[in-house]
Amino acid sequence: MLKGACMFGQSGGPSSVINSSAAGVFIEALEQDCITEVYGAAHGIRGILHEEFYDISKESKEELLLLKNTPSSAMGSVRYKLKDASVDDTDYKRLLEVFKKYNVRYFFYNGGNDSMDTCNKISKFMANSGWECKVIGVPKTIDNDLFGTDHCPGYASAAKYVATTTMEVKLDASVYDTPMITVIEVMGRNAGWLTAASKLASYKGLGPDLIYLPEVAFDIDKFVKDVDAVMKKNANKCLVCVSEGIKNAEGTLVAELFAENLAKDSFGHAQLGGVGAALANICKEKFGCKTRAIEFSLMQRCGAHLASKVDVEEAFNAGRESVKVAVSGETDKMVIFERSYDKDGNYVCNYKAMPLELAANTEKTVPAEWIINNGTDVSDEFVKYALPLIQGDCKAPLEDGLPRFAKLKKVFVEKK
DSSP: OOOEEEEEEEOSSOOSSHHHHHHHHHHHHHHOTTEEEEEEETTHHHHHHTTOEEEGGGSOHHHHHHGGGOOSOTTOOOOOOOOOTTTOOHHHHHHHHHHHHTTEEEEEEEESHHHHHHHHHHHHHHHHHTOOOEEEEEEOOTTOOBTTSSSOTTHHHHHHHHHHHHHHHHHHTTSSSSOEEEEEEEOOSSOOHHHHTTHHHHHTTOOOSEEEOTTSOOOHHHHHHHHHHHHHHTTTEEEEEEETTOBOTTSOBHHHHHSSSOOBOTTSOBOOOOHHHHHHHHHHHHHOSEEEEEEOTTHHHHOGGGOBHHHHHHHHHHHHHHHHHHHTTOOSEEEEEEEEEOTTOOEEEEEEEEEHHHHTTOBOOOOGGGEETTTTEEOHHHHHHHGGGGOSBOOOOEETTEEOOOOOOOOBOOOO
């Protein structure tokens, strides 16, 4: 059995359960005899390149368990794109240098599509360099767009937030007897899984009248007609949920039609936001009534107070399973979720390992057959898919009426 230290890093956007996966990795790794030290990289890959990582053995198990209900990324996150090693292998050589110096034989990277790309590149370089190191991707993304897995850690809790808050907004927007158009903007660049979660609110009778996902080309003129039709049959009230990443037929982000030169991150992704406000303004001009734009923004990904118990536990198990997969001798894999049902028809999650390269930079979108009513609604098949994932309540313990989140010591490993 390969013996040495393990390194864990977090990358990309945080979520309400990414730290639950971290807790799973740390607790399982600390229990493995073949893992000599457990390190947490400060700000992902950048922390390793700068030789800045924490000694997790200095943390109490009680605080590590509190990570299960602590939102955001406890180790600090990063958006850092590694170039192809064939173009520039500087970063890879530095990573190899650090891995050798600290005898890192197990590497776990927790993130979404871009993070799995990073993980895959590192895995291939280490293998080609001759340094034996087990590299495993730990899935995470509220966008739910990682290929090969039934769903992703973080999605269910964010979906529960979207559905719950949509229900609350629906009640708030209907109290007056005057015309009102409300546009809710939900995260989602190329995949509409989160916006589709507003359909769960409809399942309870308090959902949006119109739902627009990025999987379907968006037409502003059609949107105005859709709203008009709803207003006429719905006492001059209309609630819309729209993905921030909707595009027109030419593939241009609707957000770009109203804002020049959207900023881009290191992976070249436009920093979205503002499409809800733009559509609300169009409605104000067209209908001359009160409009309101609501952007869920960061709240949907860090709302641990609405976390799904299923999501928290599955994220924790994904971390533990990643360590077990690596210790068993596998490498260049990502842990995935496979859905099944027991003899009573109850949802069951099974944990498998899939080649990293299948997940790297591959997006899973909402099935076309689930998008109905001329691109303005989602079918009951989605409800059947999502409902088992949002079950249960799982929150941080309260202290003086407020959540008690993990307080890590974050003791840096002394540089060698």
